[in-house]
Amino acid sequence: MDYIRITSIQDPLFAKMHKLLETVFPPEEVYAYEKWEGPLQDDSIHVYVAVHEGEVVGTTEYRYYPKLRVAMTDFTIIGRPGLGIGRFLMKSRSADLARLAAASETESLGMFAEIYNPALAQSDFGGIYPMSPFVRREVLSHIGYMRLDFPYVHPSWEEDGAAVGGLDLCFLPQDESRTELPASLVIDFLTGYYSALPIKPDEWYAMVEQLKSKTTITLLPL
Template identity: 65%
Template sequence: MDYVRITHIDDPLFRKMHQLMQEVFPAEEVLEFSLWKEPLEDPGIRVFVAVHEGNVVGATEYRYYPQLRVAMTDFTIIGREGLGIGRFLSQKRQADLEALATQAGQEMLGMFAEIYDPYRVEHHVFGGVKPMDPFVRREVLSHLGYKRLDFPYVHPSWKNDGEAVSELDLCFMPANDELKQLDASLVVTFLTHYYAILENKPTAWLKMIEQLRDKETIDLLPI
């Protein structure tokens, strides 16, 4: 299995990856094909696919913010069972992020991820791929060390239609597992930067950000 970076929308592997995303994720979580041109060419956004026998069987997108010392896992897709794709992607991504942090002359604080709450999305089959089932994914991510940030989370739909998506938790995997809280200012800075590309912010998201500005810290809870 190969770990291949995609940097251009015309890469044939990207079309395969986008099709896989449409099969697995709800429509509001998938950016329209043509809108991927700039993100793929952005050196700070890292999109990799797992290629097995010429087919895209998994994918992950992530980014590292050296000014914040944090990473964000945008998504991880496991498209087929029985190939160890999840561990393959996790190990390759972690090695890449550690190299980026070293290049920046720092240690990484940790990594954010939005994680589905299976009790709110139990109806979604995620393309019928069992490893993508929200119950399985949540438990796997808990094993990896992710913890839930203790506040009601919503995010803007990637359709950029001003709708709020509320079926996920914002989680964080600290490099130091003993970390129990994050500075609220770090979370606000991260979220406002991460969603800057979307012009149509829902009112619920704006209200959430204002409430976070009034906090000093946010607890990290088990998931």
């Protein structure tokens, strides 16, 4: 299995990757095909595919913020069971993130991820059982992700200003004894991350204002 970076929508692997995104995720979570060209050319955004026998069988997108000393996993997709794709993506991504942290002469505090709440998820995620929110949440809990203790919404990637719920903002701490994060870190991350979407719902702004009233945010088990 090969771990290959995608840097252009002209890459034939990108079409296969985007089709996988559309198969697995609901529309509000999928960025339009033609709008990917700019992000793919951004050196700070890392989009990789797992290629097995010429086919894209998995994909992940992530980024590292040296000033905040945190990473973000935008998505991870396992397109086929029984190939060890999830572990392959996790190990490959971890090695690359370690390289990025070392290159910036920083030590990562951990990694954010938006994780579906199985009780609220509406999609069947393409009928691919490794992508079931029940399976994914338990696997991510085993890896060490924890849930940030506040009600979470994010702006729709359809850029229509809608609020998207049904997910928790989670964090994988580098230090397993960590039980909280500074609220300012979470605010800085969210405002920077979603600066890519100019139209944000009132619910998102209200959430950020609520976070500003806090000093720390507790990390809870998934």
